[in-house]
């Protein structure tokens with residue numbers, strides 16, 4: 636079973652999903668304690684990654700004439716909502732009255748105004764080939780460490796979502812009986 640797909644054009648469906656996920660964490664605090672523990676580890680993964688972004692990728696992106704940051708990409712999917720709750724952080728407020736392909740509402744002249752763990756996951760894993768090639772070829776050893784830290788984040792995220800999914804769909808099965 637899959638989580639519902641959230642679309643930028645469907646504000647009501649998005650708000651319903653936010654309410655459902657928040658309520659589920661609130662009502663199942665004990666059964667979700669392992670999920671929340673992984674959420675705290677994930678927050679540490681983001682902290683460990685920040686120097687790599689700060690020192691090696693943001694300077695390249697800062698000079699970019701055609702940034703890939705558009706509203707549609709900054710918008711979270713259902714999995715991101717789960718992660719926000721598990722990490723104990725507030726879901727950012729989105730302005731839906733903007734064009735989804737316009738420059739992202741969180742992009743400022745100093746870069747993204749959201750702390751890294753408040754962004755959609757795609758904002759962390761996606762880089763254009765130019766950035767990745769520059770980083771890898773100019774700083775091969777550091778890039779290897781960055782790659783390992785990114786893999787650790789991805790592994791933890793996958794583990795968290797598998798555990799959450801199990802409980803979430805089990806609960807939905809029970810309430811539909």
Ligand code: SF4
Nearest residue numbers: 696699702703762763
């Ligand atoms: S990842 Fe590439 S396209 Fe996106 S802002 Fe950075 S340099 Fe520009």
Ligand code: SF4
Nearest residue numbers: 704709739742747758
């Ligand atoms: S990194 Fe920030 S500015 Fe860029 S798309 Fe994501 S939320 Fe928007």
